[in-house]
Amino acid sequence: MAKIPSALVQPWPSAGSIGADRRGLLASGEGIYVTDGHGRKLIDGPAGMWCVNVGHRNAELAKVMQEQALELSYNSPWYTTSSPADALADVLADRAPGDLNHVFFTTGGSSAVETALRIMQFANNVRGRPEKKLMVSRQGGYHGSTYLSASLNGRPRDQDWMDSATHLVRKLSSPDPFRRPEGMSIEAFEDGLVAEFAALIEKERAERIGAFVAEPIQASGGVIVPPPGYLKRMRALCAENDILFIADEVVTAFGRLGSVFASRDVFGIEPDMITFAKGVTSGYFPLGGVMVSARLFEELRRSNHPDAMFAHGLTYSSHPVGCAVALKNLELLEGGILDHVNALSGHFQTSLKSLEDLALVGEVRGLGLMACIECVADRVSNNPLTLDLEVGKRIDAHCQDLGLLVRPLINMCVMSPPLTITIEQVDTMVDILRRGISRTMDDLVRGGLWKG
Known part of the structure; x- marks a missing residue:
């Protein structure tokens, strides 16, 4: 992603990068999508930070x-x-x-x-x-x-x-x-x-x-x-x-x-x-x-x-x-979006739950239109931090290449898209996650970080 000026200090920097931290630029958004500085159109998986509920660029x-x-x-x-x-x-x-x-x-x-x-x-x-x-x-x-x-x-x-x-x-x-x-x-x-x-x-x-x-x-x-x-x-x-x-x-x-x-x-x-x-x-x-x-x-x-x-x-x-x-x-929420969430949430949760057949996925859990895909690469030592970070970073990178913005919480992929997401868009999101996690599994095996 394109980089922002380092004069901007953003949340949660480490001491080694504070004041010099450069993060990815988002240029625009519409509906459930955002566009990054390279012009890539991405599903906004976390809806900003759980918040863009009615979607981007709402004219009303x-x-x-x-x-x-x-x-x-x-x-x-x-x-x-x-x-x-x-x-x-x-x-x-x-x-x-x-x-x-x-x-x-x-x-x-x-x-x-x-x-x-x-x-x-x-x-x-x-x-x-x-x-x-x-x-x-x-x-x-x-x-x-x-x-x-x-x-x-x-x-x-x-x-x-x-x-x-x-x-x-x-x-x-x-x-x-x-x-x-x-x-x-x-x-x-x-x-x-x-x-x-x-x-x-x-x-x-x-x-x-x-x-x-x-x-x-x-x-x-x-x-x-x-x-x-x-x-x-x-x-x-x-x-x-x-x-x-x-x-x-x-x-x-x-x-x-x-x-x-x-x-x-x-x-x-x-x-x-x-x-x-x-x-x-x-x-x-x-x-x-x-x-x-x-x-x-x-x-x-x-x-x-x-x-x-x-x-x-x-x-x-x-x-x-x-x-x-x-x-x-x-008014927008009560004008139909809440009903849409209640009608869609079952499909949303069931579709994401299907990712549990991937060996890297420990559990998929959630309610409504929020869910977490927790990846467990080391089930013996309960996920050492360095491996956790590597897992989340790689899944995020692969998913962005495929068209999905993920908010990795170390080894956990949190999905809370705009509430206006459709069934078809949910299916696309889950498909990208499956491919992103699968590519990460291949990376870890090749790098000797995980036996699979």
Whole structure:
């Protein structure tokens, strides 16, 4: 791919290349496709970063963006509001589960999770419980790049060289059935996960734990779909112990699983807060937010500290252009795209599952229009990192040559294409993946890196 100027510092650089990192240039996009700097047309397998839900070059979203910028390009959320922000808040409150009928808008997923955690801290301070601040997350999870949100992250190596609020965070095991002990049933695995949380609550004491934060599906952790009853049981433990359940739906909301919010519709839970971003504008404008329980705010209003200030905000909270785009985006989703996702998801998952007949593929898993093809080249030592990286790099290169952009998470190929993808395009995507993985297998055998 063509290269960008090194003056641009991009996310997740290594110390050895920071300030000199050159990454591939994308020149344009249309529908489910992007075109790179060499003019190659590629299926956008990851939909940007799980976010281009209605596809690239959507004229309706572009028109709304222009019209709102000409009508009102900005307003200070400290002193005023805008019609799009007001309208979007009402629309989201109507669609959120349970009593989550308040929303605080942010600029993206990291700031949404950060805001949810600060709400938890503020609420406990106001209610006279300053010790109730511990945050529980899980290994394999990803929640953002701001200080508190990044402290929750449980992906390997993310925090090796970065400071975080480790004293405030406790981590549970990833609910990854593929990595459960050999011979253990899914039911026993689920029981063990729930028992682990119960034991943590007993050890740390419920009066010290403020929140449990969980992605319904661990996205960047490899599209980890938990055991069937896991989330409901974890939600029940939170309710029993007065621990806020924060569902991080930055990826799973706005159509990725066929619903506006997946917590209730897909997993049958009603959290205390839901964080969202990405698909809310299909990536056309930076916007995120936190849906908050009415009960939580009512408790604050009844407290003995009515003058306590929630000293938190963002210059671009409730941005009128972003909110206008989100309203139109939601109209498009509910105008047929959500139905399309629900009709297509079975074929999407079944087609990708067929790749398990390749010797390099350990498991294909997913839900809705998100999936992960986990490649396992060394089943004895559980994939050494150097070999993992080589596998992902080669699959990505081969697939790009064949017409598919892959987002390799080391040894895992994550597929979350625009929700407008057709059955025929899904079949093309799977065919390219099959050929790309097969070519990688041949490379590894020739190079003596894998016996096959």
